[in-house]
Each structure stands twice: as structure tokens, then as C-alpha cells.
Amino acid sequence: MTDTTSTQPQGHSYVRAMIRQYAGIVLSLVALCVIFSLTNDRFLSLANFTNIFQQVAVIAIAAFGMTWVILLGEIDLSIGSIIAVAGMVGAQVIGLGWGFVPALVLTLASGAIMGLFNGTMTAKLMLPSFIVTVATMSIYRGFVSLPTGGAPAMNMDPTWIAIGANSFLGLPIIIWIVLALFLVNHVALAHTTFGRKAYLTGGNREAALYSGINVDGMKIKIFMISGVMAAVSGILLSSRLYSAQTNAGMSYELDAIAAAVLGGTSLAGGVGTMVGTLIGALIIGVLNNGMNMLSVPYFYQLIVKGLVILVAVWLDVRSKQRQG
Amino acid sequence: MTDTTSTQPQGHSYVRAMIRQYAGIVLSLVALCVIFSLTNDRFLSLANFTNIFQQVAVIAIAAFGMTWVILLGEIDLSIGSIIAVAGMVGAQVIGLGWGFVPALVLTLASGAIMGLFNGTMTAKLMLPSFIVTVATMSIYRGFVSLPTGGAPAMNMDPTWIAIGANSFLGLPIIIWIVLALFLVNHVALAHTTFGRKAYLTGGNREAALYSGINVDGMKIKIFMISGVMAAVSGILLSSRLYSAQTNAGMSYELDAIAAAVLGGTSLAGGVGTMVGTLIGALIIGVLNNGMNMLSVPYFYQLIVKGLVILVAVWLDVRSKQRQG
Amino acid sequence: DGIGASLLTQQHPFYIEINNAMEAEADARGVPLEVSIATQDLSKQLADVEDFIVKGVDVLVISPVDSQGALPAIMKAKAAGIEVITVDVPAEGVDVTSYIGTDNYAGGVRAAELMGEQLGGEGKVAIIDYPTVQSVVARIDGFKKGLEEFPGIEIVAQQTGITRAEALAAAQNMLQANPDISGIFGFGDDAALAAAVAVKSAGLSEQVQVIGFDGMEEARNAVDSDPVMVGVIQQFPDQMGKMAVDTAIAIMNGEEVPAEQPIVPGVYTGK
Amino acid sequence: MEHGDVVLHLTGVRKTFGPIVALRHMDLTVRAGRVHTILGENGAGKSTLMKILAGVQLPTEGDITLGGKDFRPRTPQDAAAAGLAIVFQELSLCNNLTVAENILATREPTRMGFISDRKLVAQARALVADLGLPLDVNARVADLSIAQRQLVEIAKGLSHDARVVIFDEPTSSLSDSEAEILFRIIDKLTAQGKAVIYISHRMEEIMRLSDDITVVRDGEYVDTVEKDETTIDALIAMMVGRRMDEIYPPRIAPEAEPRDVPMLRVEGLSRKGAFEDVSFDLAAGEILGVFGLVGSGRSEVMNALFGILPADTGRIEIDGSEVRISSAAQAITQGIGFVTENRKEQGLVLSHGLRPNVTMAALGRFSGRGFLRSGPERAAAATEVQRLGIRTGSIETVTGTLSGGNQQKVVLAKWLATKPRILILDEPTRGVDVGAKFEIYRIIRQLAAEGTAILMVSSELPEVLGMADRVMIMSEGRVAATAPRDTLTPERVMTFATGHVQ
């Protein structure tokens, strides 16, 4: 299997290309892991890695959706609010006693609809997605509070909770979900015509148009993907918390964007991979977890996190420049 | 006086061009004012307009800085944190007993330095400003809490407080400051070579480079302007609150961006005016004030605010398309 | 081993005092203490607790971001054999070893009583709230309940003002819409201090009285020096923090501790 | 379909953009197995017509039939499905993807819904080999030169079977050797009975390739003639509405006294991986032509002179004293102007009006104490618009809406506004119509006569030989020869350029 993403030289040595492409961030990730395991002997344990993966799941899945959006040269700042709305929809449907499956379906549908609205505003009214999603970030955040007036809603449906709490084949279900969604998104992006169209549209909108790609349709579909991914994140979050919080997911959009950009996705569009995004999300997760393990005071955590993002993106940019 | 911005047709009728350019947002602003004055008879009073202007001052001034940045095709998400740092620097210097003028100077300098850092990272390391300022947003927010460990710091210096509380010639000093900074920024943007270079750099970076414009230098200078404007906002905010809050200015960057974009500044760079930004900031201020006056519950305020932003931007885009 | 504390924020003097008191007490008694700040984000709190579990603390002191939402974190800790103490905000739906906190509802009622006295039982009142935080909702509910004793007092406006800047704008705009307001209740010190600024800048110092909640130093000073600030419901975070550490040590020593240790708020109306 | 049968027929096609009329009234009859050239000045509406045929834009009015049936494509797929292929004038490639991925964009071979990369590369490679194009299908487009990208564009346009193939200025950035490949491709297409629509401003190649020629003026059909029944002069007369005797205006004797110190002296200039040991002199009032094949490093030398990509070693002297140039600003201060080869990316701010574009390199001349003086600025813009005959509504017209040739003149205007002593012209007439070319040549001559030293890089050999006093020929980053024009013939130049002579 050869890789089809555009940033990779194609040739006999797939592994070498991978290493070269991800050298910068893998280096950052490894460096962080080494530092943390030297300073805390509990860091390097299976239990802790399960922890990290679980903690990073919500961001990672949202970041998969964000990668599509950024790849298209757009941005989606509303995903934090969509995460909250999705959790609330699930809790309300469960509250009505309709059961798990309808709750799941309606939650995902709510994500798709919110994404549809973002995409339609961006594509059809030709408004910049930045401003559209700043607006819907506020609108959807308002929606969350309508059913409960701002209070959280409990969601103790056993199946719902099981998603966040149970394990399967020795690994938490959440991790299976992250891996499954990673695979689906990776294959869709790297190995289908849909993914290729996303690269083309993000790389040169006019060229895509001339090649007969329905650019508006692509935008709408991809904002829907982003909405659905955020809804899945919302499900995981509310499952882990046994409840839907009205301020859930606040500012997660920035973490998701940071994960994608750390992973080499270009904000200009047309360049990026799901592998990179997954590594980017792991960097953020390892960083948060490791600093907690070291009991770094909160303010210093903020400073260190910002610095690490800067250094990691810089390493990435530099390693790519070196290769020309 | 003729206008020099590129989006305006120049001709005998300067006024007609102005009307045409700002038709969309002026319409939105007037519509909001009409609705609010019909539903609340106290809305339309000098006292209330003073109120609105005071409340909008912090956003408007930050938005002036943001307009420069967006014009260059960049973005500055760290201004909310800079607002907080500036307030804290002021409070600490006052706390040391050094007096008002050193506090003022050091506060403005801190804004300039934080902007310098943003600009240098963006220009010299060639990192996208979005990710640089996401990182510094976190870093600077960490800085704010260092002196007090997260607690607010009182700043009861009489001159400092007078800025936010006193009047001059019947108008609050804050309003004079907003108007003065508007004028300075407007003239600098529309009538100086520096402003023209900003338009050109934002319009086509490479062409600007080939025309002998120091593109990196422009970026650094403009991030410094943004930092200084945010510092002024921080001074006004801490003056009005008698204290520096560590969570001051949070998410103000989004309001500032919204104000600039409502005012017709294009996120793609190269297009925008200070007049538009001022009107955009007023729309946001009138909206917040009017909904408070009507006692609209918080969640509905979020929804309405998002919808108004969408409609206003759409009106603006449409009115410009119509003119071809 | 030792104590792990998950506090909901570090950007509020109240929690800074809890934090400081806990660290001082832990230091004095020679017990290891680690503190994580959840920054009002429930999933960060859950992650913080999970990291404590991996580190293997003996006792978890937690001030939940949300009464119900902290359930999974607390259950996880309990499942790992860690004893849990809640501070300031109670947990719902799960039993903890001990709860230490202010009775916010009672504090709200006392604020209403103070307001009723100050206004002489007549007038229009505005509230600055924060509807997504339960301890605040309890205060507001208590305040409204308490005002039922004063039929001459009418609540004419209620707006949200989470940060001090937002509270200032909300207070200004409420005063603009209802210039005959004679009392404002702020859900916390920030809201009350901002309301006092708004009252003064609207030139209504003679007419409007402001009551706050929390009673941190800045607000108490304001009550002393500023006639607009007539009083503040005072919580005692230093006691809470010390008590939390003492209780945790007691638990580690295998002693019995009471399930609830309420701290009754005081009313501060000046020196 | 037999050779000579009518394939495509247009009558009364009209296209307006708001108040702008791009096409007034267009008739066209295209026959199988023949090359039909469309000739017209910049902005005459040629590309617009092609975009209508390609389904990118809808006509406002008019009838089109393809193979006798009504043809009204709404999307590029419609046009492709009906058997129409197009090579666009403006490059429409994705720089982030490889050549293969671009060529087969939206037609990737799939297996069970997934793209088969091996087949993709194989298909693209086969296609490129079949067309005889020197392209590595695994290369990223971002790493290619403009000329190579143009070849990719051609491969992309020809990647599916078509009855009618449209080429919109395919040679504007190709050198003769690559153009030859294209001409062979076109011969093959017509031999297969396909109809070819061809657009170009290069008269020599039009006379060589075409069977039929249709002239358009101001969006209006003028006439269709057979190539054998016309001459270049007659075509030009039809196109510009008047006779033009001489394309290359005669040299005007220099006004300034020749001095012993050259205006510009370059010695041993080298930049690793780009060019090596480049030396030449340039006197005031002289035009030095720089010829070479695509990729021979000419543009890189010019970029080095202009401080964009400074050289590693070597010296540059202006008026006899050495200068250090490490930024464009320094170059401009030294009196150098640089008309870049890629007007869209390096030359213009397309979203801005003409006025700021014209004055952008000379802002200092229109300001005092940092403030812009709009009076002089507008006057200067108006002067340049008039001097260069830029066709525009006003000096505030958005530059991006001008036709390609007029945009090129705006770039020229921008550098004339700096009043340069040394003017570098890199492909100054790329995509410019004959009339405008003549104007540009006239201006170059005028500047030379006024004492401006001119370096003119061009891939059009006739242009170099027609305009230059001396010619420097580059090959693979080195100077292969420098010689006075009188001593050179096209054959000799090509021998140097292809490196067959040491």
C-alpha cells in the first residue's frame, strides 16, 4: 500500500517517507515522553497510557473532523458548542425514555444538522467560515441551555455510560472508538476519491471547480463531517461525565485546531493527514497528563503548553523546509 | 480629503461611495437601534449612548489593532490575554508605588513586547499567526497569574481610576480615548504610506516583497500595534474595574474579530477600514446593551447575538456583490 | 500517597484562600499535598482525578465543578479505594466520606434579610447571577425565598454577569432600563463590586444599595469604605481549607469523620 | 466523423458580467481534423468564449451546437461528457499534489471504491509518455517551473478522449523546444480527426499551425479566413483595425553620450544550485537580451540582481562602484526596476484597483512625511495608463478584472513609475497581443533612448533578436555566449542554448 497524500514523496521506501514527514512531531512527542518518564516513574505505565488516550479521545475525534475542514482551507470554531449540544440532545432523548439507539441517532443527527448549517452559510451565502462559525459558536451555545435553563442534565443510561466506562478486549471502548474513527477518516482522506477531492478543493478552489468538482457540495459535506465528529466527541464526553454540561467543550476548538496544525495540517488548505492529527492530539494529551503527574501549577502549565505548541510547530515547519 | 483605500471607487461623490461601502452594516446598526428604542423608551437617551460607548470601548480599541492584523492576512488570538497582562502590569507597577506615568508607560511597553513576540514568531520563523497566537494566548494568560497566584490585583491609583470614571467637556474620558485612537488609526491606515504598505502586503505578500516593502518588518510592526491597542484596552478595563482581573479579556479576541469583519475587513487580507470596524464594534455594543435593557435571558442573548452577526455580515457581503 | 486536591478554579480569591489554607495546614502537619486546578472544566477535573488515581493518593479533596457532573470522577476514585472529601460544592448521587461547605441557600436567605432591612421593606431589586453554577443558583434561590418575607420588594431585573467586566455592563444596563432600582444583589464579590462601580458612575449612590456574597478582603474593604456596598455575606474559605486537610489526615489515620461539616456564613456589614 | 465536417457551431453568443460586456456577438464554425485559431487583442473575449464551451461559465445569449445537437454545458463534466477537452490559459493546478494526481484529478482509477495509486501513476505515466512530455509524474507541482506546469496542464486537458480540444494560449510560457512537442501533439490530434481550437498571440506559430483563423475584436466576430489565403499583416490589420508595418520598432539613437563605465557590471555571480559564474556588462541605453531554454536560470539571475535571492559569490557594480543588494528595497534605491515573469503572483495585487498597483513600488514619490499625497498619485496613475494604453474604465478598476495583456501593462506601468535607471524585464510580453506588444516594444525603445539600461529576458527568439542590441545566451545556469545581435542567427542562438557548443 502506498500513501497518497500529497506531502509525501512516493516511492519504494514508504517508511522512510513517513519518518521524514512526521519527524518533527514524533520527535516532540518522544521528547515529552522521555522527559516525563524520567521525572515521574508512574508516567510510563499501561494504566497511564490508557488514561492519556481516554483523556485525549474527545479532542482527537473533534480534531479528525477539524482536519477535513482545515484541509479545505476553512475553519470550524463551533465544534466546542456542538460537543455540548450533542451531549444535551442525548441526555434529553434518554430523559424522554426513548432508549439508547434513538438517543445515539438523534445526537449524531444533531451534529450533522449543525454542520449542515455551518456549511450552507459558508458555501451558499459565501461568508467566511471563520465568522460563520464564530456566530454559530454563540448560537449553539445558547441552544444547549434551552432545555434546562443552564443546569446540567444527567444521563445515566447504562449503555450510554458504558461507552465511557467499559472495556472491550482489555482496552477501554473509548480507545476502540478513537482508533476506529481514525482508520475511517484516514482511509476516506487518503484512499478515496472523496478525500482526493478535498485535497484538490483545498489546494486550489478554482482548479477544483474547473475539474468539475462540486466545491459548494464538498464544503457542506465536510462541515457535516466536522459536526458529526464533534457530536461523537460530545457523546464520549457526556458518557465519561454521566451528564451533559452546558459549558462542555468550551474552547476545545482551539485544542482541535492545535492538534491538526501540530500534525502538519496547513491552515492555508490542501495539506494534511489524519496520522499527523492523531500524533498532534497525543502531544497535547501527553503534555496535559505529564504536567499533572508532575504537579506543575496551573499557570505554569498554561505557559509550558503554549511554548511546547510553538516549538513543535516550529520543528515541524523546519524539518519540512530542510527537505526542500 | 479623499479616501485611499482600495475597495472604494474614487470619484466626485465621496459621500455616495461611503454610503455604498457601509450600507450593509449601517443598515444593521440602524435597524437594531430602531428595534431597541421601540421596545424600551430609555434606550434612546444620551446617558445610554454614553453607556454603550463606554462598554464598547475595550472591544473597539482592541478591534482597531485587530483590523491592522487581519488586513495583513494574519490573525491575533492573544489579545484577550494581552488585555489581562496589561492590566496586571499596571496594577503591579502602581503597587510598587512608582506612580501613574511609569505604570502607563510600562503597561504600553508590555503590550508592545508581547506583540513583538507574536510578530517575530510569525515573520521570522514563518509560523502561521493563528497557531502562534493560540500558543501565546495560553502563555500570556499564564503570565497574568504569576504575580498574584490567580487573584485579582487592586489598582486604586486615582489617575488610573479617573480614566474610566471621569469626564472631560461633558463626555467620559474613555469616549475621548476611543475617538482619538479611531482617528489616529484611521489616518494612519488611509492616508499614510505605512497604511498603504499594509494594504499591499495583505493583498499580495509576494508582490509587496518585489515592490521593496519589508514584509517581515510590516508584520512585526503590526503585531506590535495590535499589542499596544490591546494594552490600552487593558488599561481602560482595569480602570473601570478598579483592579486587574486574571480572567480579564477572555474571548475578547472573538468580539474584536467579529467587529472588524462586520465592518467589512476581509479575513483574506488586503481589504478593510477603521470606519467599518468602529461601526462593527458599535453593532456589538448596541446589541449587548439593548438585550440587557430588555432583560433577555443570557442564553437567548447568545443566540440572538450569533444571528445578528450572521445577518449583518451577509447584508454586507450582499450589498458589495450588488455593486459588482 | 498523601492528599490530592482538585479545585474548581484558581482565578477566584475564594479558591486561592482555600488553596493557601490547605497548603499551610498540610505543610504544618507534614503531609504531602498536590493540587490540580480544573478551571471550571468538568472533563479537566475528571482527567485531574484520573491522574491522581494513577499517582496513588490516599485521600481526594475535591470541589466539584458541578454537583452531578463530578459523579464519575468521585466514583472512579472510590473504586480505586480512595476516600473522597468534597469542599464548598457538594456532590450529588454519590456518598462521600465528608462534605465541608457553606450553606449557600441559607446565605442567600440572609442576604435577602439584609436587603429587606436596608431598604425598609420597600423597593425594586436587581440580581446579577451565574446560572450554570449550582452554588450560585442556590444563593439566588435562597435570596428570592428570603425576599418573600418582604412583599413590598419587587425583583425587576436579573442578568448574567460572570466576570467582573460582564457584571459591570449588566449592572449599567439594568440601571439604565430601571432607574428606580434601589438594591442590587450580586452572586459574588466580583458581581457586587462591579455593581457598586455602575451605581456610582450612574450617579445613583444615594439611591442604590449593593449586597454581595463571598466576603473576600477586597469586598470587605469596600463595605468598610464605600457607602454603596452595604454588606456582604461572608464565607470562610480559610476554615474550609484547614478543615479539609485535617479531615483528610484523620481519615488517613483511620479515624471516624462526620459526613457533613457545614460552615455557616456570616454577614459582614462593616467594622 | 470525416475531416472537414462541422463539429461545433456557435451563433450569436453573448456574455456579460453585470455592466461589462465580455462577448458582444460571436459566431464560430469548427471543423473536424482542422486547427481553428482564434485571434484577437487582449480582452477581446477569447478566454470567455472558451470558458463557456468548457461549462465553466454560462452564456447570456446565443446558440451552440456540438455534432449537430444543442450544446449548453452547465458544468465542466457536461462539457467533458459531450467530448470537449480544454487546456486553460490560467493555470488550474493544485500545487500540493503530484503531477499524476493533478492530471487524473476527479478521474482517479479506483478499486472497490478506493483509489489505486499504482494504476494512477501507471496511467499518468502512460499518458505523459504517449504525449511525449518530459515530465516526472511523481513530482509535486509546487516544485515545477511555470513551463513544466504548463505541460502538466496540457496533459491534464488531454487526459480524456475528446472530439474538440481547446488550447488557450498554451505556449505563452513555453520555450520553442517544448512548443515543438505541443505542435506534434496537435498534429496527431488533427490526424485522428479531432477538431482543435487554438488561441495564441504568437503570429509565427499561428501561421504554422492553423487551418482556419477567426478574428475577434471587442467581443465581436470579425471574419474567418483560411490560413493559406491570408498573411500576418492582413490578420493584424483585421485584429487591431489598422495596418501595422513593423512589429519591432527601429532603434532610436541613444541620446546620452556613451561612457566608458558600464551602467551595470556583473562579475562571477554564482548561487548554488541555480547559476554559476555569470558575468556581463550593460551600458546606459543598451538593451541586453537574455535568452535560454526554460529552466536555464535566467529568472534566478534576475532575482539575485534584485536582491530577492541574493547570490552566494560574485560582485555587482553600478556606475563603476560595487553595490550590495540584499533586498528589493535596496535594488529599487539603486534605481533597478524588475518586471517579473509571473504577474499574478509577483507583480500585482489583483484585488486592488489600478492606482495602488501602479504606485506600489514608488510610494516614496507620492508621499510627504509619511502621508500619501493622493493628487500626484492619481495623476501618475492616469499618466501611466494613458502612456501604456491600458484599457480600463478608470484608474480605480479592480486589476483582477482586466484582461491578461492589460494586466501585463499594469506591471510595466508600476516599474516605469519608479523611473528606473536599470530595468529588468522578465518575459515582458507573455500573453500580450500584437498591438500591445508593439506598444511595449516602443516603450522599451523609448526608455533605452532616454538612457535606461535594459535587461530583457525572453523565451521568444524573434523578440530577442528583434529588440536586443546584444544577446546573452544561458544554458544550464551558465552563460553560454554573449554576442552582438548582428552576429547571431536563430540557429546559432539555439545551438548555444541547447548546450551543443562549449
Ligand SMILES: Nc1ncnc2c1ncn2[C@@H]1O[C@H](COP(=O)(O)OP(=O)(O)OP(=O)(O)O)[C@@H](O)[C@H]1O
Ligand atoms: N469574471 C469577470 N468579471 C468581469 N469581467 C470579466 C470577467 N472575466 C472576463 N472579464 C472581462 O471580459 C473581457 C474579455 O476577457 P477575456 O479573458 O475573455 O479576454 P481574452 O480575449 O482571453 O484576453 P487575453 O488575450 O488577454 O487572454 C475583458 O474585458 C475582461 O476584463
Ligand SMILES: Nc1ncnc2c1ncn2[C@@H]1O[C@H](COP(=O)(O)OP(=O)(O)OP(=O)(O)O)[C@@H](O)[C@H]1O
Ligand atoms: N527539472 C526541474 N525540476 C524542478 N524544478 C525545476 C526544474 N527546472 C527548473 N526548475 C525550477 O524552475 C525555475 C527555472 O529557473 P528559472 O526560472 O530561473 O529559469 P528561466 O530560464 O528563467 O526559465 P523560465 O522560462 O521558466 O522562467 C527554477 O526556480 C527551478 O527551481
Ligand SMILES: [Mg+2]
Ligand atoms: Mg485569455
Ligand SMILES: [Mg+2]
Ligand atoms: Mg524565467
